Amino acid sequence: MQLESPQYNAIETRDLSIFYGEFEAVKNVNLKIEKGKITAIIGPSGCGKSTLLRAFNRMNDFVPSCHVQGEILLHGVNLYSKDIDPVEVRRKIGMVFQRPNPFPKSIYENIAWGARINGYKGNLDELVEQSLRGAALWDEVKDKLKQSAYALSGGQQQRLCIARAIAVQPEIILMDEPASALDPIATLRIEELMQELKKNYTILIVTHNMQQAARVSDYTAMMMLYPETRSGTVIEFNDTKKIFTRPSDKRTEDYVTGRFG
Amino acid sequence: MIRKTFEHEIQQVKDDVLTLGSMVEQAIVGSVEALKKRDIKSSEAIIAADKEINKRRFAIEGQLMILIATQQPMAHDLRLLASTMEIISELERMGDYAKGIANINVRMGEETLLKPLIDIPRMAEKGRDMLHRSLTAFVNEDVELAKSIPVEDDEVDALYNQIYRELMTFVIQDPKTMERANWLLWVAHNLERVADRVTNICERTVFIATGELGDIKDSDDEFWRK
Numbered sequence: 001m002q003l004e005s006p007q008y009n010a011i012e013t014r015d016l017s018i019f020y021g022e023f024e025a026v027k028n029v030n031l032k033i034e035k036g037k038i039t040a041i042i043g044p045s046g047c048g049k050s051t052l053l054r055a056f057n058r059m060n061d062f063v064p065s066c067h068v069q070g071e072i073l074l075h076g077v078n079l080y081s082k083d084i085d086p087v088e089v090r091r092k093i094g095m096v097f098q099r100p101n102p103f104p105k106s107i108y109e110n111i112a113w114g115a116r117i118n119g120y121k122g123n124l125d126e127l128v129e130q131s132l133r134g135a136a137l138w139d140e141v142k143d144k145l146k147q148s149a150y151a152l153s154g155g156q157q158q159r160l161c162i163a164r165a166i167a168v169q170p171e172i173i174l175m176d177e178p179a180s181a182l183d184p185i186a187t188l189r190i191e192e193l194m195q196e197l198k199k200n201y202t203i204l205i206v207t208h209n210m211q212q213a214a215r216v217s218d219y220t221a222m223m224m225l226y227p228e229t230r231s232g233t234v235i236e237f238n239d240t241k242k243i244f245t246r247p248s249d250k251r252t253e254d255y256v257t258g259r260f261g
Numbered sequence: 262m263i264r265k266t267f268e269h270e271i272q273q274v275k276d277d278v279l280t281l282g283s284m285v286e287q288a289i290v291g292s293v294e295a296l297k298k299r300d301i302k303s304s305e306a307i308i309a310a311d312k313e314i315n316k317r318r319f320a321i322e323g324q325l326m327i328l329i330a331t332q333q334p335m336a337h338d339l340r341l342l343a344s345t346m347e348i349i350s351e352l353e354r355m356g357d358y359a360k361g362i363a364n365i366n367v368r369m370g371e372e373t374l375l376k377p378l379i380d381i382p383r384m385a386e387k388g389r390d391m392l393h394r395s396l397t398a399f400v401n402e403d404v405e406l407a408k409s410i411p412v413e414d415d416e417v418d419a420l421y422n423q424i425y426r427e428l429m430t431f432v433i434q435d436p437k438t439m440e441r442a443n444w445l446l447w448v449a450h451n452l453e454r455v456a457d458r459v460t461n462i463c464e465r466t467v468f469i470a471t472g473e474l475g476d477i478k479d480s481d482d483e484f485w486r487k
Contacts, residue, residue: 210333210335211333214335244335244336244339245335245336245339245340245472246336246340246471246472247336252336253336253337256335256336257264257334257335257336257337257338258264258267258335259264
Protein backbone atom coordinates (compact mmCIF):
# COMPACT_ATOMS: atom_id res chain seq x y z
CA MET A 1 0.00 0.00 0.00
CA GLN A 2 1.51 3.31 -1.09
CA LEU A 3 0.31 6.24 0.93
CA GLU A 4 1.37 9.65 -0.18
CA SER A 5 0.49 13.28 -0.12
CA PRO A 6 0.57 14.72 -3.62
CA GLN A 7 3.24 17.42 -3.51
CA TYR A 8 6.93 17.62 -2.85
CA ASN A 9 8.01 15.38 -0.03
CA ALA A 10 9.92 16.57 3.01
CA ILE A 11 10.52 13.08 4.30
CA GLU A 12 9.29 9.62 3.55
CA THR A 13 9.24 6.16 5.04
CA ARG A 14 9.68 2.99 3.04
CA ASP A 15 8.43 -0.30 4.43
CA LEU A 16 9.24 1.00 7.88
CA SER A 17 8.82 -1.42 10.77
CA ILE A 18 9.85 -0.69 14.33
CA PHE A 19 10.62 -3.38 16.88
CA TYR A 20 11.02 -3.47 20.64
CA GLY A 21 13.07 -6.65 20.90
CA GLU A 22 11.04 -9.33 19.11
CA PHE A 23 7.82 -7.33 19.27
CA GLU A 24 6.92 -5.50 16.08
CA ALA A 25 5.32 -2.32 17.43
CA VAL A 26 4.90 -0.63 14.07
CA LYS A 27 4.57 -2.58 10.86
CA ASN A 28 5.26 -1.67 7.30
CA VAL A 29 4.57 2.06 7.13
CA ASN A 30 4.92 3.86 3.80
CA LEU A 31 4.32 7.57 4.18
CA LYS A 32 5.36 10.54 2.10
CA ILE A 33 5.18 13.72 4.16
CA GLU A 34 4.61 16.92 2.22
CA LYS A 35 6.98 19.83 2.76
CA GLY A 36 5.60 22.92 4.48
CA LYS A 37 2.47 21.15 5.66
CA ILE A 38 1.20 19.81 8.95
CA THR A 39 0.64 16.10 9.04
CA ALA A 40 -1.23 14.63 12.01
CA ILE A 41 -0.91 11.06 13.20
CA ILE A 42 -4.03 9.87 14.99
CA GLY A 43 -5.24 6.57 16.34
CA PRO A 44 -6.20 4.79 19.55
CA SER A 45 -3.79 4.47 22.48
CA GLY A 46 -1.00 2.00 22.03
CA CYS A 47 -1.19 1.84 18.25
CA GLY A 48 2.38 3.08 17.80
CA LYS A 49 1.86 6.76 16.98
CA SER A 50 4.62 8.03 19.26
CA THR A 51 6.93 5.17 18.33
CA LEU A 52 6.51 6.08 14.68
CA LEU A 53 6.99 9.79 15.38
CA ARG A 54 10.15 9.18 17.41
CA ALA A 55 11.59 7.07 14.61
CA PHE A 56 11.76 10.16 12.40
CA ASN A 57 14.57 11.71 14.43
CA ARG A 58 15.98 8.51 15.87
CA MET A 59 14.79 9.22 19.38
CA ASN A 60 14.06 5.51 19.65
CA ASP A 61 17.82 4.92 19.60
CA PHE A 62 17.69 5.70 23.32
CA VAL A 63 15.56 2.61 23.89
CA PRO A 64 18.13 -0.23 23.90
CA SER A 65 15.86 -2.96 22.55
CA CYS A 66 14.47 -0.79 19.78
CA HIS A 67 15.49 -1.31 16.18
CA VAL A 68 13.99 -0.55 12.80
CA GLN A 69 13.61 -2.22 9.45
CA GLY A 70 13.04 -0.32 6.24
CA GLU A 71 14.05 3.24 5.58
CA ILE A 72 13.29 6.83 6.44
CA LEU A 73 14.49 9.08 3.66
CA LEU A 74 15.39 12.74 4.04
CA HIS A 75 16.47 14.18 0.68
CA GLY A 76 16.81 10.61 -0.50
CA VAL A 77 19.23 9.68 2.28
CA ASN A 78 18.30 6.91 4.66
CA LEU A 79 18.47 8.31 8.20
CA TYR A 80 19.26 4.85 9.51
CA SER A 81 22.34 4.32 7.31
CA LYS A 82 25.45 3.32 9.23
CA ASP A 83 27.31 6.53 8.41
CA ILE A 84 24.57 8.87 9.62
CA ASP A 85 25.15 10.68 12.90
CA PRO A 86 21.90 10.62 14.92
CA VAL A 87 22.81 13.95 16.52
CA GLU A 88 22.87 15.51 13.09
CA VAL A 89 19.48 13.91 12.35
CA ARG A 90 18.03 15.52 15.47
CA ARG A 91 19.41 18.88 14.42
CA LYS A 92 17.54 18.67 11.15
CA ILE A 93 14.47 17.15 12.73
CA GLY A 94 13.56 18.82 16.01
CA MET A 95 11.10 17.63 18.58
CA VAL A 96 8.60 19.08 21.04
CA PHE A 97 7.24 16.84 23.76
CA GLN A 98 4.00 16.39 25.64
CA ARG A 99 5.23 18.12 28.80
CA PRO A 100 7.19 21.31 28.32
CA ASN A 101 10.80 20.45 29.21
CA PRO A 102 12.82 23.67 29.34
CA PHE A 103 16.35 23.48 30.74
CA PRO A 104 16.71 24.71 34.34
CA LYS A 105 18.30 27.86 33.01
CA SER A 106 17.29 31.34 31.99
CA ILE A 107 14.92 31.94 29.10
CA TYR A 108 17.86 33.31 27.12
CA GLU A 109 20.11 30.36 27.85
CA ASN A 110 17.44 27.86 26.92
CA ILE A 111 17.91 29.03 23.36
CA ALA A 112 21.50 30.17 23.32
CA TRP A 113 22.96 27.15 25.09
CA GLY A 114 22.45 24.60 22.32
CA ALA A 115 23.62 27.04 19.69
CA ARG A 116 26.76 27.85 21.65
CA ILE A 117 27.57 24.15 22.11
CA ASN A 118 27.11 23.64 18.39
CA GLY A 119 29.66 26.39 17.80
CA TYR A 120 27.17 28.92 16.49
CA LYS A 121 29.13 31.77 14.89
CA GLY A 122 26.37 34.34 14.50
CA ASN A 123 25.01 36.88 16.95
CA LEU A 124 23.43 34.99 19.84
CA ASP A 125 21.19 37.88 20.87
CA GLU A 126 19.72 37.97 17.41
CA LEU A 127 19.24 34.23 17.35
CA VAL A 128 17.42 34.34 20.69
CA GLU A 129 15.14 37.14 19.56
CA GLN A 130 14.47 35.55 16.19
CA SER A 131 13.64 32.20 17.74
CA LEU A 132 11.39 33.69 20.41
CA ARG A 133 9.61 35.75 17.78
CA GLY A 134 9.22 32.65 15.65
CA ALA A 135 7.57 30.92 18.58
CA ALA A 136 5.29 33.92 19.28
CA LEU A 137 6.85 34.36 22.71
CA TRP A 138 9.11 37.41 22.27
CA ASP A 139 6.66 40.10 23.35
CA GLU A 140 5.86 38.26 26.56
CA VAL A 141 9.45 37.58 27.66
CA LYS A 142 11.64 40.27 26.08
CA ASP A 143 11.97 42.12 29.39
CA LYS A 144 12.82 39.05 31.46
CA LEU A 145 15.21 37.04 29.37
CA LYS A 146 17.48 36.43 32.35
CA GLN A 147 14.72 34.94 34.44
CA SER A 148 14.41 31.23 34.91
CA ALA A 149 12.38 29.44 32.25
CA TYR A 150 10.59 27.70 35.11
CA ALA A 151 8.93 31.01 36.01
CA LEU A 152 6.95 30.85 32.76
CA SER A 153 3.46 29.38 32.50
CA GLY A 154 3.05 25.93 30.95
CA GLY A 155 1.94 27.37 27.64
CA GLN A 156 4.86 29.80 27.58
CA GLN A 157 7.26 27.00 28.49
CA GLN A 158 5.96 24.95 25.59
CA ARG A 159 6.45 27.88 23.22
CA LEU A 160 9.94 28.29 24.65
CA CYS A 161 10.61 24.65 23.77
CA ILE A 162 9.37 25.37 20.26
CA ALA A 163 11.67 28.41 20.12
CA ARG A 164 14.53 26.17 21.26
CA ALA A 165 13.66 23.66 18.56
CA ILE A 166 13.61 26.24 15.77
CA ALA A 167 16.80 27.98 17.00
CA VAL A 168 18.87 25.28 15.29
CA GLN A 169 16.88 25.83 12.08
CA PRO A 170 15.55 22.36 11.53
CA GLU A 171 13.62 21.32 8.45
CA ILE A 172 11.06 19.27 10.28
CA ILE A 173 9.50 19.62 13.71
CA LEU A 174 8.01 16.60 15.43
CA MET A 175 5.36 17.30 18.05
CA ASP A 176 4.23 14.59 20.42
CA GLU A 177 0.96 15.74 22.00
CA PRO A 178 2.35 19.25 22.33
CA ALA A 179 -0.78 20.73 23.88
CA SER A 180 -2.14 17.89 25.99
CA ALA A 181 -0.75 19.38 29.21
CA LEU A 182 -1.98 22.88 28.40
CA ASP A 183 -5.23 24.70 29.06
CA PRO A 184 -7.57 25.49 26.14
CA ILE A 185 -6.28 29.02 25.58
CA ALA A 186 -2.62 27.97 25.62
CA THR A 187 -3.61 25.10 23.33
CA LEU A 188 -5.12 27.48 20.79
CA ARG A 189 -1.99 29.63 20.88
CA ILE A 190 0.15 26.61 20.06
CA GLU A 191 -2.24 25.73 17.25
CA GLU A 192 -2.08 29.27 15.85
CA LEU A 193 1.69 29.15 16.14
CA MET A 194 1.78 25.92 14.15
CA GLN A 195 0.09 27.69 11.25
CA GLU A 196 2.88 30.27 11.32
CA LEU A 197 5.60 27.65 11.69
CA LYS A 198 4.51 25.67 8.68
CA LYS A 199 5.56 28.53 6.43
CA ASN A 200 9.15 27.58 7.25
CA TYR A 201 9.00 24.06 8.59
CA THR A 202 7.30 20.78 7.97
CA ILE A 203 5.40 19.61 11.02
CA LEU A 204 4.44 16.12 12.11
CA ILE A 205 2.14 15.98 15.12
CA VAL A 206 0.81 13.12 17.19
CA THR A 207 -2.42 13.97 18.95
CA HIS A 208 -5.18 12.21 20.82
CA ASN A 209 -7.36 15.24 20.33
CA MET A 210 -9.19 14.63 17.09
CA GLN A 211 -10.62 18.11 16.95
CA GLN A 212 -7.09 19.39 17.18
CA ALA A 213 -5.95 17.17 14.32
CA ALA A 214 -8.94 18.37 12.31
CA ARG A 215 -8.21 22.01 13.09
CA VAL A 216 -4.48 22.18 12.56
CA SER A 217 -3.39 19.58 10.05
CA ASP A 218 -3.36 19.41 6.28
CA TYR A 219 -2.95 15.66 6.11
CA THR A 220 -3.86 12.96 8.57
CA ALA A 221 -2.49 9.47 8.99
CA MET A 222 -4.80 7.10 10.84
CA MET A 223 -3.08 4.28 12.73
CA MET A 224 -4.59 1.06 14.07
CA LEU A 225 -3.40 -2.20 15.57
CA TYR A 226 -3.49 -5.43 13.66
CA PRO A 227 -5.63 -7.39 16.16
CA GLU A 228 -3.69 -10.66 15.70
CA THR A 229 -0.16 -9.32 16.14
CA ARG A 230 -0.85 -6.12 18.12
CA SER A 231 1.38 -4.30 15.63
CA GLY A 232 0.36 -0.78 14.68
CA THR A 233 0.20 0.46 11.13
CA VAL A 234 -1.18 3.30 9.06
CA ILE A 235 -4.54 2.27 7.64
CA GLU A 236 -5.51 5.52 5.94
CA PHE A 237 -3.51 8.55 4.91
CA ASN A 238 -5.43 11.38 3.35
CA ASP A 239 -6.32 15.01 3.17
CA THR A 240 -7.47 15.98 6.68
CA LYS A 241 -10.70 17.45 5.33
CA LYS A 242 -11.52 14.08 3.85
CA ILE A 243 -10.56 12.07 6.93
CA PHE A 244 -12.99 14.04 9.09
CA THR A 245 -15.86 14.45 6.63
CA ARG A 246 -15.81 11.30 4.52
CA PRO A 247 -13.07 8.84 5.43
CA SER A 248 -12.68 5.91 3.09
CA ASP A 249 -11.88 3.29 5.72
CA LYS A 250 -14.71 2.13 7.99
CA ARG A 251 -12.28 1.90 10.93
CA THR A 252 -11.28 5.53 10.46
CA GLU A 253 -14.96 6.45 10.39
CA ASP A 254 -15.56 4.56 13.64
CA TYR A 255 -12.57 6.19 15.28
CA VAL A 256 -13.24 9.80 14.28
CA THR A 257 -16.92 9.51 15.18
CA GLY A 258 -16.03 8.08 18.59
CA ARG A 259 -17.46 4.62 17.93
CA PHE A 260 -14.19 2.76 17.78
CA GLY A 261 -13.98 -0.73 19.20
CA MET B 262 -17.85 1.52 22.16
CA ILE B 263 -21.22 2.89 21.14
CA ARG B 264 -22.06 6.50 21.90
CA LYS B 265 -25.42 5.67 23.42
CA THR B 266 -26.50 9.14 24.46
CA PHE B 267 -25.49 10.64 21.15
CA GLU B 268 -27.18 7.85 19.18
CA HIS B 269 -30.31 8.39 21.20
CA GLU B 270 -30.32 12.11 20.53
CA ILE B 271 -29.74 11.57 16.81
CA GLN B 272 -32.74 9.23 16.77
CA GLN B 273 -34.75 11.88 18.57
CA VAL B 274 -33.85 14.46 15.92
CA LYS B 275 -34.81 12.05 13.14
CA ASP B 276 -38.18 11.43 14.81
CA ASP B 277 -38.74 15.15 15.08
CA VAL B 278 -37.93 15.61 11.39
CA LEU B 279 -40.50 12.94 10.55
CA THR B 280 -43.10 14.74 12.65
CA LEU B 281 -42.30 18.01 10.94
CA GLY B 282 -42.48 16.25 7.57
CA SER B 283 -45.92 14.83 8.25
CA MET B 284 -47.17 18.26 9.29
CA VAL B 285 -45.94 19.60 5.94
CA GLU B 286 -47.51 16.68 4.05
CA GLN B 287 -50.83 17.45 5.66
CA ALA B 288 -50.52 21.13 4.87
CA ILE B 289 -49.80 20.47 1.17
CA VAL B 290 -52.70 18.10 0.59
CA GLY B 291 -54.98 20.00 2.95
CA SER B 292 -54.38 23.35 1.26
CA VAL B 293 -55.38 21.96 -2.13
CA GLU B 294 -58.35 20.09 -0.66
CA ALA B 295 -59.57 23.33 0.95
CA LEU B 296 -59.18 25.17 -2.34
CA LYS B 297 -61.05 22.48 -4.21
CA LYS B 298 -63.95 22.72 -1.77
CA ARG B 299 -63.55 26.51 -1.47
CA ASP B 300 -63.40 25.94 2.27
CA ILE B 301 -61.97 29.17 3.62
CA LYS B 302 -62.06 28.06 7.27
CA SER B 303 -59.79 25.12 6.53
CA SER B 304 -57.41 27.41 4.65
CA GLU B 305 -57.27 29.75 7.61
CA ALA B 306 -56.46 26.80 9.85
CA ILE B 307 -53.61 25.83 7.52
CA ILE B 308 -52.24 29.37 7.63
CA ALA B 309 -52.32 29.25 11.42
CA ALA B 310 -50.71 25.79 11.50
CA ASP B 311 -47.79 27.07 9.44
CA LYS B 312 -46.65 28.96 12.52
CA GLU B 313 -46.40 25.62 14.31
CA ILE B 314 -44.32 24.23 11.44
CA ASN B 315 -41.93 27.15 11.70
CA LYS B 316 -41.71 26.76 15.46
CA ARG B 317 -40.87 23.06 15.13
CA ARG B 318 -38.22 23.83 12.57
CA PHE B 319 -36.52 26.31 14.90
CA ALA B 320 -36.73 23.82 17.76
CA ILE B 321 -34.99 21.14 15.68
CA GLU B 322 -32.41 23.67 14.56
CA GLY B 323 -31.70 24.41 18.22
CA GLN B 324 -31.30 20.70 18.99
CA LEU B 325 -28.89 20.32 16.07
CA MET B 326 -26.83 23.30 17.20
CA ILE B 327 -26.50 21.84 20.68
CA LEU B 328 -25.47 18.45 19.29
CA ILE B 329 -22.86 20.04 17.03
CA ALA B 330 -21.49 22.13 19.90
CA THR B 331 -21.45 19.40 22.52
CA GLN B 332 -20.73 16.24 20.53
CA GLN B 333 -18.32 17.64 17.95
CA PRO B 334 -19.55 15.32 15.24
CA MET B 335 -17.19 14.02 12.58
CA ALA B 336 -17.56 12.20 9.28
CA HIS B 337 -20.99 10.53 8.98
CA ASP B 338 -22.34 12.23 12.12
CA LEU B 339 -21.24 15.61 10.84
CA ARG B 340 -22.81 15.03 7.43
CA LEU B 341 -26.02 13.90 9.10
CA LEU B 342 -26.36 16.89 11.42
CA ALA B 343 -25.35 19.47 8.80
CA SER B 344 -27.67 17.94 6.20
CA THR B 345 -30.55 17.72 8.64
CA MET B 346 -30.16 21.44 9.15
CA GLU B 347 -30.65 21.81 5.39
CA ILE B 348 -33.56 19.37 5.24
CA ILE B 349 -35.61 21.10 7.94
CA SER B 350 -35.20 24.35 6.08
CA GLU B 351 -36.52 22.65 2.92
CA LEU B 352 -39.49 21.35 4.90
CA GLU B 353 -40.25 24.77 6.30
CA ARG B 354 -40.23 26.25 2.80
CA MET B 355 -42.58 23.53 1.59
CA GLY B 356 -44.86 24.51 4.44
CA ASP B 357 -44.71 28.07 3.13
CA TYR B 358 -45.86 26.88 -0.31
CA ALA B 359 -48.87 25.21 1.33
CA LYS B 360 -49.56 28.38 3.25
CA GLY B 361 -49.33 30.29 -0.05
CA ILE B 362 -51.99 28.04 -1.55
CA ALA B 363 -54.18 28.56 1.53
CA ASN B 364 -53.72 32.31 1.17
CA ILE B 365 -54.90 32.18 -2.43
CA ASN B 366 -58.09 30.45 -1.37
CA VAL B 367 -58.70 33.12 1.25
CA ARG B 368 -57.97 35.93 -1.17
CA MET B 369 -60.31 34.48 -3.82
CA GLY B 370 -63.17 35.27 -1.45
CA GLU B 371 -66.52 34.80 -3.18
CA GLU B 372 -64.96 34.14 -6.57
CA THR B 373 -65.60 30.71 -8.09
CA LEU B 374 -62.89 28.41 -9.39
CA LEU B 375 -62.14 28.88 -13.07
CA LYS B 376 -62.48 25.15 -13.56
CA PRO B 377 -62.95 22.05 -11.43
CA LEU B 378 -59.58 20.99 -10.01
CA ILE B 379 -58.27 17.70 -11.39
CA ASP B 380 -54.58 17.96 -12.16
CA ILE B 381 -53.76 20.26 -9.26
CA PRO B 382 -54.85 17.69 -6.61
CA ARG B 383 -52.86 15.13 -8.60
CA MET B 384 -49.79 17.32 -8.35
CA ALA B 385 -50.37 17.78 -4.64
CA GLU B 386 -50.75 14.07 -4.04
CA LYS B 387 -47.70 13.27 -6.12
CA GLY B 388 -45.65 15.85 -4.25
CA ARG B 389 -46.87 14.58 -0.90
CA ASP B 390 -46.03 11.00 -1.84
CA MET B 391 -42.55 11.97 -3.04
CA LEU B 392 -41.97 13.92 0.16
CA HIS B 393 -43.10 11.03 2.31
CA ARG B 394 -40.78 8.58 0.58
CA SER B 395 -37.86 11.03 0.62
CA LEU B 396 -38.16 11.26 4.40
CA THR B 397 -38.32 7.48 4.66
CA ALA B 398 -35.11 7.39 2.64
CA PHE B 399 -33.63 10.03 4.96
CA VAL B 400 -34.33 8.25 8.25
CA ASN B 401 -33.18 4.90 6.88
CA GLU B 402 -30.33 6.45 4.91
CA ASP B 403 -31.58 4.46 1.95
CA VAL B 404 -29.48 5.59 -1.02
CA GLU B 405 -31.34 3.51 -3.60
CA LEU B 406 -34.67 4.96 -2.59
CA ALA B 407 -33.29 8.51 -2.41
CA LYS B 408 -31.84 8.22 -5.91
CA SER B 409 -35.08 6.84 -7.37
CA ILE B 410 -37.33 9.73 -6.32
CA PRO B 411 -35.99 12.82 -8.16
CA VAL B 412 -36.76 11.38 -11.62
CA GLU B 413 -40.44 11.45 -10.63
CA ASP B 414 -40.17 15.20 -10.62
CA ASP B 415 -40.68 14.94 -14.40
CA GLU B 416 -44.26 13.77 -13.79
CA VAL B 417 -44.91 16.80 -11.63
CA ASP B 418 -43.37 19.07 -14.25
CA ALA B 419 -45.52 17.44 -16.94
CA LEU B 420 -48.65 18.10 -14.90
CA TYR B 421 -47.53 21.66 -14.40
CA ASN B 422 -47.07 22.11 -18.16
CA GLN B 423 -50.47 20.68 -18.82
CA ILE B 424 -52.10 22.99 -16.28
CA TYR B 425 -50.22 25.95 -17.70
CA ARG B 426 -51.38 25.25 -21.27
CA GLU B 427 -54.93 24.63 -20.18
CA LEU B 428 -55.12 27.87 -18.23
CA MET B 429 -53.62 29.77 -21.16
CA THR B 430 -56.44 28.57 -23.44
CA PHE B 431 -58.95 29.92 -20.94
CA VAL B 432 -57.21 33.29 -20.93
CA ILE B 433 -56.94 33.44 -24.70
CA GLN B 434 -60.63 32.62 -25.13
CA ASP B 435 -61.70 35.13 -22.50
CA PRO B 436 -59.18 37.59 -21.09
CA LYS B 437 -61.56 38.34 -18.21
CA THR B 438 -60.55 34.97 -16.74
CA MET B 439 -57.00 36.26 -16.36
CA GLU B 440 -57.06 36.74 -12.62
CA ARG B 441 -58.75 33.44 -11.82
CA ALA B 442 -56.34 31.61 -14.14
CA ASN B 443 -53.46 33.36 -12.49
CA TRP B 444 -54.51 32.13 -9.05
CA LEU B 445 -54.54 28.54 -10.19
CA LEU B 446 -51.23 28.91 -12.00
CA TRP B 447 -49.76 30.23 -8.79
CA VAL B 448 -51.06 27.20 -6.92
CA ALA B 449 -49.59 24.85 -9.52
CA HIS B 450 -46.30 26.68 -9.39
CA ASN B 451 -46.11 26.25 -5.61
CA LEU B 452 -46.73 22.53 -6.01
CA GLU B 453 -44.06 22.29 -8.68
CA ARG B 454 -41.61 23.85 -6.24
CA VAL B 455 -42.53 21.31 -3.56
CA ALA B 456 -41.32 18.50 -5.80
CA ASP B 457 -38.08 20.36 -6.52
CA ARG B 458 -37.38 20.63 -2.82
CA VAL B 459 -38.02 16.93 -2.38
CA THR B 460 -35.13 16.43 -4.79
CA ASN B 461 -32.92 18.45 -2.44
CA ILE B 462 -33.87 16.19 0.47
CA CYS B 463 -32.93 13.17 -1.64
CA GLU B 464 -29.56 14.69 -2.53
CA ARG B 465 -28.81 15.38 1.14
CA THR B 466 -29.77 11.81 2.00
CA VAL B 467 -27.27 10.46 -0.54
CA PHE B 468 -24.66 12.80 0.91
CA ILE B 469 -25.30 11.62 4.47
CA ALA B 470 -24.91 7.99 3.47
CA THR B 471 -22.05 8.24 0.99
CA GLY B 472 -20.36 11.62 1.36
CA GLU B 473 -21.11 12.39 -2.29
CA LEU B 474 -22.83 15.71 -2.75
CA GLY B 475 -24.31 16.60 -6.13
CA ASP B 476 -27.31 16.62 -8.43
CA ILE B 477 -29.12 13.32 -8.73
CA LYS B 478 -30.99 14.53 -11.77
CA ASP B 479 -29.60 16.79 -14.50
CA SER B 480 -32.11 19.58 -14.50
CA ASP B 481 -35.34 20.39 -12.78
CA ASP B 482 -36.22 23.00 -15.35
CA GLU B 483 -38.42 20.80 -17.50
CA PHE B 484 -40.86 23.68 -17.80
CA TRP B 485 -38.37 26.00 -19.44
CA ARG B 486 -37.09 23.46 -21.92
CA LYS B 487 -40.40 23.24 -23.74
